[in-house]
Amino acid sequence: MTTDLGDRGVSEGAGLAALVLLTVVVTASVGVNVLFLDDEGGSTTEANFSFEHQSQGSYLLVTHQDGSALPSDRVRIKGPDANVTWAEVAGWNGSREVTRGDLVQLSESSAYGSQVGSRDNIQVLYVYRNGSTKVLDEWNPAGGAGDLG
Structure with missing residues (x-):
């Protein structure tokens, strides 16, 4: 018994692109936190x-x-x-x-x-x-x- 997936499958290229995009977004958000947020535990220094x-x-x-x-x-x-x-x-x-x-x-x-x-x-x-x-x-x-x- 075989199942025909037809148009429902995701190509390897699309899956890889989604993973790369997710990695870039996570890396960018960590970079923004390191560069622009207060490094003293989020407290304001006033x-x-x-x-x-x-x-x-x-x-x-x-x-x-x-x-x-x-x-x-x-x-x-x-x-x-x-x-x-x-x-x-x-x-x-x-x-x-x-x-x-x-x-x-x-x-x-x-x-x-x-x-x-x-x-x-x-x-x-x-x-x-x-x-x-x-x-x-x-x-x-x-x-x-x-x-x-």
């Missing part, structure tokens, strides 16, 4: 900082005001003459988190290693595992007069 400049001492106090608790070795402070982690400036172990109320002093005598002038631009950055960065906050973004305290 934080606000306050800045207080003291012109007499040429230093800047940076305080975590609000937002995510962040690993101190992933928070970088970038200025015209320095680029250091929060952990380095605070003298912390890198696994300690920066939380609301934590502050660091950027000065020549700290790990920052440079005076902070009233026209300096200072950025607080978050560095993801893949090396990309996000600006969390900024002092003197246009290099203006700044706060003279």
Whole structure:
């Protein structure tokens, strides 16, 4: 007894094309997740900082005001003459988190290693595992007069 499949069969070429298409779609979706989504477990990385400049001492106090608790070795402070982690400036172990109320002093005598002038631009950055960065906050973004305290 034989069965005639007639027009109901799928050719090997069509089956192979469907498998290749499925593989491409899955690979593309994984690639998009790796490249464009937050690599910190899907959490949003947001934080606000306050800045207080003291012109007499040429230093800047940076305080975590609000937002995510962040690993101190992933928070970088970038200025015209320095680029250091929060952990380095605070003298912390890198696994300690920066939380609301934590502050660091950027000065020549700290790990920052440079005076902070009233026209300096200072950025607080978050560095993801893949090396990309996000600006969390900024002092003197246009290099203006700044706060003279």
